[in-house]
Amino acid sequence: MGNVMKKLAIGLVVGGILVGVAKALEFPFVFQMLFLGFAMLGAAVFMLLDAPPLRTMSGGKSLCALVAFYLLLCTVYIAGASFLPQFDPEDEKGKIAKILKSQIDASEKGKTEELIARAKALDEQVKALEVRLKTLGVDQAVPAQQAGIPPAPTTSVATGDFMKLGEEQWQLMECYNCHKLRGEGGKKRGPELDNIGSFLTVDEIKQKITDPKSFMAEGFEKEWEKGRMPDKFKDLMEPKDIQALASWLGTFKNTSVNTPRPIKKK
């Protein structure tokens, strides 16, 4: 018992000092608790080191102890994993649906679904026509428009929406993981982009997105040589999405931010 009390006291003192130092250095509360946790873990480990030996158990007792031990391990591991911050899949589901929309439409599955939908629409229209023919008489011509083929969808995006689409692409493609923009994201993996519009035209930004080796940011020679910027966006993104992202980035002309100068390589 003396061993436990002594180690516990040392753990609390060390933990208290760590919390105090962390507080003084402006670490958030959650970090202060983490450091305290490590001090207590240390105390527990040193308690175990000096604990008296466990006596050999009989077969039956061993079995019970073993089952209890497995239950403890399962509980601790599940609880430990659940205690950590959890990523909300709902955040990602919408993103994935947007990213893959064009590919789903182009895929066999998408085509099949579209064909089924068209067949259903045709079937309904044929039925409607039959009813109409019965009431009007069979000699009336059927306009081509009513023959079942739905009009092609028209997509027109206003300028504001276009910029919104560009910003959305920034989020969907997770560009913020490497590039800082408006003070958010980026961990020095890629250049800060707040002034990129002053250096590159929209077409040049587009070229950089589709072919990352086409421009090299000053000070990012190693990253450029290693091909750190993935060469996959031309395959992942629709041309209009790339255009939207490039146009949106082209509006960033904040000269107070030190965006590194891009050097043309191709």
Place this chain on the structure above:
Amino acid sequence: MKTWQRSLIVACALLALFSGVAYAQTPGLSAVEFPYTGNRTAVWIVAQLHTLFGAFVLGTPIFIVISEWLGYRKQDLRYDRLAKEVTKVTVILFSMTALTGGLFIFVLLAAYPQFTSWFINQFYLVFAVIYPLLFIGGTIVLYAYFYTWDAWKGEKKGRHIALGVLLNLLCMVTMFVINGPTSFMNTPLKAEGISVQDLLAAASLWDKIANQSWMPLNLHRIDGNVAFGGFMTGMIAAYMYMGAKTQEDRAYYDWMGFVGNLIAVGATLFQPLTGLLLAYEMCDYDFSFCPYMMADQLSMFFEMQGAMIGLMFLAMNYYAWLSLKRIEGAERVRMTILAPIVMVVLPFVMVAVLNVYWIPDPKSLLFLLPLILAPFLFGRFIPKTVSARVVIKIGFLMIIVSDAIWLTPRGFAATGANLVPGLEMPSDWDILASMPAKISAIFTLMFATVVNYVLYNRAIKQGTILWGKIDFTSQFVLILLAFTSIWTMGLMGAVRSLVRKYFHTYSLIPDFTAESFTPTLSYSAWWITGITVVFFAVVSLAVMVALRPSESKGHVPESAPVPARAK
């Protein structure tokens, strides 16, 4: 289970594989909806179980043949008994590997028919010819190896060991072959300026197999399987020790746990290095993997991995500590003062050096190698020494410090997008969350463990081990190590799959199903725990079936007097 029953299971599994390959050729297959689990989790469960059984039957033969060879060389029957007992369990689990493998193909085909058809066609020769042939060859050699054990003794022992080596070669090639398609899903072929589809159309089978992450995955899995074999042997030994009725049996199973743990520790020391190599190659393939793993959706999975590995290092060293307590004369063992000094300064020096000379810049080695080797090279020239007890306790302290460095994240948020000031580390202390800090923590864990085991080895040589007198707590430590290592394997298996994001094959074949999102860590932990428990239940049953009858028949008296001097 009789041989014909096991053979029947293997034949059924092969039939399932061939049927799967043939079925994959059928056009217009539609997916089945798995109730309760959903399709992705159903595939996950079967795939992970197959991987675990596969790791057991691929990893333990390495362990077995080394043990048999040691027994032959040292003329110590204990090694031979150890090798044979583990082989008995392996033979039973070989059938489970085949069974889960066949099931895996079926579940995959049922859940993702379009993708599976495409995938099997990409590796048609592997799935239809090479893998089945290797599997049949492996099965025949394993049975031959097991059933010739008693017949090929004495002068014929060399022949038997050669058969074991052949078994290992077959197992190794099998693993290399199947790692091709596995790694291809993460890092398929790519070349600048050529579309992936065009590249794939022109690629040979070898081009697809030898992709960028193939060899790192092979190395990581070879090393992992040896560690796995060691930990599983430790677990079998712990079970048998707990159930042992005589002191002689206790002495033997204490020794078996000691050998299993020693080999597992040796292999585990290399695990972080091969793991880092795999991560490095993946990030080199596509740099967006890196932030996704370390700073985005998977960051807390890595936090959990850090906790698990930290726990394993603590447990490995605690086992050595408990072992040391039953060595007579261990208190006389001393070590140069340089060892604890290096242990204490290593994480800090390493962070400073790696901040200037980051990997793969070899200049960092100019500073770090002399520091790490100093206790072993210059220790004898420094008269000041410290007791083993003090060195090991300092080692434990540094293991906890290293765990703290490893587990301190940049922020307590599941993704970088959710980071707010109240959860983020002050920017002045970013260095604590940097990669140099994490790598220095890993190396300190490794260094402290090496020093502790060097001391342990010295104590064994200078003192007398009282086999069968180890603290009973040590048996729980062996079980904890086995359970934790398998849990961590499950976690990292999930990470390797999730890193592909919403693709079946990264950047090539998208997953259009509603389940292609990243699941929560908590959800994953439930399933990983469930899979680990099922695996443990089957292995425990196999141990009972394989090793209990031998006790009733009585085994050959072993050359292990109690207490025995370990040499």
